Every structure is written in structure tokens, then in C-alpha cells.
Amino acid sequence: MTTLTLSPVEEAPTTSRAVVRPGMLPTPGTRQWIVACPVSRLVPGRGVAVLLPGSAQAALFLLPNGMIYAVGNLDPYAGAAVISRGLTGDRAGDPTVASPLLKQVFSLRTGVALDDPEVALPTYAVRVQHGTVRLGLPR
């Protein structure tokens, strides 16, 4: 059985709830581009998880309308890496994903939890070239 010690969370505060900075769109700038998968691998309306360097994870979505978004895969409410398995949709036109665990709904554009605007998933820039989807990480 895999037992792993994890690095991404250091000095986890004792608050019961995730309080992170409001979501924002990825700012332009130099990036490291990580290959995710061929576009053809994406099922419209569903997500996949992408392993990032430093054992972070992104959730990558292709929507039926063609838009591609990437947000963090870790559900800040549940502490589990499940966002990529959530259902997509929209709330008043804003594209969303709902956590498959407790159904909190996040904006795919900004990562913000729509009913709890203090909580947000990170967002990642997306690029598609020659049929390959890449995610942009800040250098």
C-alpha cells in the first residue's frame, strides 16, 4: 500500500475551514508549460486530473462549448484530490464544477467557491498546440 508523506501543505493552521485568497484568473507571464494530454483524451463536460511537479495536482476540464479550464484538483473543504471528478455546468452562465464529495460549487474561470467567496481553488493557464493540452505554471 502506498503511504506517502506530503509536502504541499506546511504549517496547516488550525482553522476548520479553508480560508484562502479570492480566486483570480491566471496572470500572463513567463510560465513553465506542463503537458497534460491530447485534446482527444478529454470528454466534453468532464474533467481529468493532471499531476504537476512538486506533487501538486490540477483538474482540467473541456466543456461541451469548447472552453478549456484548469483549476486545482484538491477540494479545500474535503482535503481530498477529487475536483477533476466533479460535474460541470453553469450557474447563471458562469462555468462551474461541483465537488463530488459535498457538492460545493466552484467557478471554473476564477476558482472561487460561489457560495463562499473567501475560498478558491488555484487556477492554471491553459494552452492547446497541435492537439496537446498544456498547463502553465508560474516559474
Added chain:
Amino acid sequence: MSTPENPTGTPTRTVVVIGHGMVGHRFVEALRSRDTGSTWKVTVLSAEADAAYDRVGLSSYVGTWDRNALALSGNSYAGDDLVDLRLGVRAEHVDRDTRTVTTDDGDVIAYDDLVIATGSHPFVPPVPGHDSAGCFVYRTLDDLDAIRLAAESAIERAAAEGREANGLVVGGGLLGLEAANALRLLGLTPHVVEFAPRLMPLQVDVGGGAVLERLIGGLGVNVHTGAGTSSIATQDDGRLAVELSDGTALLTDLVVFSAGVRPSDAVARAAGLDVGERGGVLTDIACRTSDENVWAVGEVAAVEGRCYGLVAPGYTMAEVVADRLLGGDATFPGADLSTKLKLLGVDVASFGDAMATTPGALEIVHTDATKGTYAKVVVSDDARTLLGGILVGDASAYTTLKAYVGREVPGDPGTLVSPAGIDDSALGSALPDDAVICSCNNVTKGSICGAIAEGACDLAAIKGCTTAGTTCGGCLPTVKKLLVDSGVELSKALCEHFEQSRAELFEIVVSTGIRTFSGLVARYGTGTGCEICKPTVASILASTSSDHVLDGEQAALQDSNDHFLANIQKNGTYSVVPRMPGGEVTAEQLIVIGQVARDFGLYVKVTGGQRIDLFGARVEQLPAIWQRLVDVGMESGQAYGKSLRTVKSCVGSSWCRYGVQDSVAMAVDLEHRYRGLRSPHKIKFGVSGCARECAEARGKDVGVIATDKGWNLYVCGNGGQTPAHARLLVSDLDDETLVRYIDRFLMFYVRTADRLQRTAPWLDALEGGLEHLRAVVCEDSLGIAADLEAAMDRHVAGYQDEWKAVLDDPEKLSRFVSFVNAPEEADPTVAFDESGPRKVPVLLGLPTIRENV
């Protein structure tokens, strides 16, 4: 057409018009109708092969595809010998010294006066890939033909690939929205990307833009404001990947640039005419250029340095120049840039000083989010004179308001935008606040209205916080009326995307035969769905066919459980429950379950439904686990689905000394019959072999209890949060009738229940209650019994084990990975603590720290 006064006389002068758009045509018409002495001969050069057409109405070409329908009347000048219209001929060069125009077919035409009416051309931002195949502009009939061709082949290709065809419009101004509508009419899903933070930034302000965006978005146009287009790259499949400046990306079939226009002043520039700072042929207020024999009209003209992108000022310029050529002294008076239009059926109007740029100007705004309207008036600093305004969603007041621009407003200017016709008396009921509404519990109107004011927005909420209506219920109609009077709409809507209830959607699916979510939401809903309506529709589709739940578009509708055919647990791992019909399991199967649990390190627990649950499997382990289970003849237990779970049974007459019927055999038969049936909520059965009821069948949705004459059928028992005993539907049935009645009961429930409504609350809500249900099931009072049975027969015949089907399908199998870019990797966040008496998942610490990406 005019009657020349000297029909025999020859015209003495020649005017050449470059450009045959709406303004060029207007000029020719104006000149010819006023030139009663036939002094002018007119030569018109039209670069387009079509004579002047209604470019403002270009979008109406979509659908009719009839070029003639857009032709401006009189545009061929038939019967007028003094007009020489040359279609498809471009002016290459103007020589002002010799006063000649050289055309692209080599002709040299001498003029006395020259009118430049070349209009403008679309601005294509120089983003990488802007010239890729599949990129278009939106200006001419030919452009639309090209877009149509691309759209049609895109739709064909998308249909073959089982996806939506879409198109992106770069630019969210007036024309951009027109183009988006055109794409929509062509059958593409339109996207609009606008660099400004709002749509139509030139015409509407922030508030109006927000309302407009909501309205346009509601019409199926995907709006992305505040984003630029960074690059366009052709993919191997011919689609275009468009990168937006906000970090998102879009896969699209075609791109239409509608990012503004630029004056087509190349010929004039080459001829050495003065041009404006931002382009356009510079003219004075008589529309005369820096050459006294050369004039410019329409979008190409920069009258005193300013270009006008509307047709009305262009027409005025045409009239001015015609007048001048005939010796008049008309001048261009400036233009009213007020606009009122209907974009995709949405009214937008902007007039006067819409952006309140006048010093000291005051704004009065009224926004109605529910109706989707925005109205703003701009008044002078003393709040007396109307200066301008913006209307979105409802522009019916445009004409009146525009008439007041520059004038003193009678009375309070705020009334100009306040919604007319509010009838305050209709809002309040005649009853005083201390009137008792619920006499059982002594609840007054005041307390009910108080609860509504505090947010109780349905009957259940009011019952909960006031106890009104919880005893006899006789007052509920009055309570309901108070709710409605207070503006609360009692909704049976499934969610924001469907106004229908689940039962109505079920009927729609059955009667229309629509088999896709996208088809259903396009025709009967709005938007793109959510975590509520998608699984509901998925369930309806599954209840009405035997397709695999992960087939095609259905895969995208399934909640995580149904998507991975396992039960998600709190750390994102899954539990696995093989079916054990009636609680039966062979030794061989039990051994394999044990081996699987040992080999994959799974935590094992026996469920309440007489089967075994294996916890802690990662996504990528599921296929390997199931391969071993399927190999010993086990199949999916559908513990993850809103579907038949288990048929619990006692050991029955074959072993038990009290048993009167073979409850195990019946349980196994029933489980085999109804396994895989998707329903509004989970369904559990129990079969007891005698009245001692060891299978606890009366706590189940379907309870079957043996009698010495056969079986008693109980229905609508539930455990859970609100336990309910099952009610006796009918007694002493033989095997065959029992099955037939259960068929009818289940299908009736599947068709009519609300989303996530278990059988007990369903029966409570059923009009006529148990008597009605009995009549439907046992007496076929609705005449649908045969239909219900046939539906169940189809389900039984079409049953397949979902897990075996996945194992046989490499494409479906390929989705069972933790990481798309590292299929061999296990999720590093999954960890367990095995130091205690049992294995438990370890969650990640909270919170996650946001990266500033």
C-alpha cells in the same frame, strides 16, 4: 427617377463614385433625383460583385440566403442611361492631376468630380494565427457565404464526433453580437470574447453591460468579457485552439473577427489626399477633401477629423455632396449617434450623453434583475434637463426619452426610469396582520409574513418556522396565497436550468425521444446544466433505455459514483460492492473477495443489505479489482447508483422450520429481475419467508412477506432520516401476479417521482394516496399497466453488467486513471492510517495555500 429637362442634351460633367455601398448608392440616388437638368453623368465602381445592399441588415441574410432580399431598391439604375454601374470593378489608382481613375480591369475614367465612398473594412487584430483557415470577418455577403460553408462542414464533423460545433466571435460590440447571432442561427454554439470589461462598450455603461451580458448569456451565447485573444493555432483535426488572455483556452470550429472597422482610405492616401489622425479621408463640413474636386462620404470620410460608423450620418453626407455638386451650399450638421437596436431579441438603446460626460451631469439608474432590464437617464446638474440615457432589456421608452433630450423634464426625472404601473394595492392582501390564518396552531398572518420576510420561501419552510398548516392543513391554500402575494413564486423547477419537474422531464424524454442532455437543455431548458439536473437527466435516460451509463454524452452527466461505478469516500478513494442477490454468495466468490481485499489493502465491512463492501480502492485499481470479481461470476452491485440496491431475505422455507415460502429463491429472482434499474432514488427490497419478518421487509421500498397462500406485497417503506413502514398494497398474491404488480409499482414510481424522492414521501405526495396507488397497480385505473410492464420487460431484456461492459471496452477503461498525464501513478494525496484497530483514510491538512499563478 427625374425627368430630365433637356432630354436631348448631353451631360456636361462626369462624377465618378468609388464604392457602391449604402452611402454610395444614396449619393447616386440623391444626385440623380435632384439633377433635373441632367448635368451629371455618373460612373460607379463597385469592388463587390453585388450592387448596393442593406449591410446594416446583413445578419438577415442568414437563413434566407437570398441576396436579392437585401438589395437596396433601385440599385441597378435600370433605365437610367446617365448612370454607369460597374460591378466587381475596383478603383486601383486616382490621378488627381489628370483627374482620372484607373480601374483594376485597366480602364481609365476621367472625372470632373470624384466621390470616395469606399466605406471601411474589418479590423483584424494581429494575433498569431489570425490568418488561419477557419478565420473570417463579418462585413459582406461573401463573408457570410464563407462562414456558412465553414459552419456547415463544422456541424457535420462535430456531429460525427458527437460534440457541439461552436464558433468564436472576437469583439463584443454591436457587430460582434450580430455575428454571434448569425453563428447561433447557423447552428453553432457562439462564444464572444470582448477585451473591454463589458459588451458594447461604446454604447452602454458598466451597469447596462452587466444586464446585457446576462440577457445575451441566457440566449446561449457564451460571453467572455475582459479577455483578449492571445493566439490562434490550427489543430491536427482542423479545429482552432484559441488562447485567451485570461489564461483559458477554447477549442473552436471557426473564428469571426468583429473587432471594429478601419476606413478603407488606401486609394485616397495613394492619391495624396489628406487623411485624419486615426485614418479616414479628411474633409471639411461640406465633405470636400483637400482636393476641391474630390469628396468623401460615409464611413471612409473623416469630417473635420471624425469618422462616423453609422449609416444615418453617411446618408446625410451623401445628400450634402449631391447638393454641392448641383451648386448648393449644404453642410454636414454633425450626427446624432443615438442607437436603438434589437440584438438577438434583446433591446439596447443609447442616446444623447449616454456616458454622462457633461460636467456635473447626474445619473439616475433603475435596474430590475428579475426582469433583466436596465434604464439610466443622465440629467444636468440641476436635475432638470435630460441629457441622455441607456436602456437595456426594454427600450420601449426610447422614443419618448430621446424626444426629451436637451429639454426640461416635467416633474421628477426619476420617474422617467421607474417601472410604470406598479399597483401597490395588489401587493397587500386585505387581511390585517393579527388575523389568525392557522386556527389549529394559532398562527397569525403577521407571523407568516414575518417568516416570509425572513427568507422562508416555500410551504415547507413556513411550516417549519411557524407551525402553520402542520395539523389539519386546511389553511395551506391561504398560506400559499400569502407566499404568492409576497412575490414568491412556488417553483417545481428542477434547478436554474430546467423549469420542469423531474416527472415532467421524464414525460418529455419519453414522448419526444430526445436522448441527449444537450438536446434536452437546448429545447426545454437554459444554460449548460449543473450537478442537479445532469444526474437527473442521466437517471431518466438510464431508466428509459439499456444503453451503458458511460456511453457517449451520458458519461459526462453521471455523478462521480456512476462515472467510476463505485462509491466515492471522503478521501477520494472508492468502495466496491459486488452484487450478492438475496444475500447469497458462493465460497469461491467469498475467497476471491478476501484475496482482493488482501491484495489491494482494502478495508472490509459487511453492509446492512447482506453484502460486502470493500473500501479504499484508488481509481486506477478499480478495473483490476473488478476483473477478478467478474472472473468468479460476480457483477456490479450498483451500490453507487440511484437504482435497485439489494433484495434482503431471510433463509426461508428451505432451511427455516417456521418458513412458509421460499423467500431466498423469490429474493434472488426479484434481484435478478430489477438489478440495474435506475430510479429517482435508491430502491431496497426485502423478502421474508413468514410473518416473523426476519428480512425487515416492511422497512423497504418493496416488502414481500410470505403467507400460507402466497405473498403479501407492501410498498413505500423507508429507513433513513424519516423512517416509514411499508403499507400493505395487496395480499396473498401468486408469484406471477406479485412480479407483475412490482413491475407496475416500480415503473410508476420511476416515472412520476421527484428527483431524490424516496417512495415514502412520494406516496405521501401522491394525490389520492395509497388508494390511488392500489387502483393504478392492481386495477389499472389509468390504463397504463401494459405500458409499465412493457417498459420493465425492456429493462430486464436489456440488462447488462456495467462493470463487465467496461472491462470489455478499452475506451471506457482508459478513463480509470488518477492522472491523465501519468496513468501509472497513484494519487500521492491518498494515504491511510493503519495503526489503529481498523484502516482509516488520512485527509490532507487544510487549508490549501493558493498559488499566485
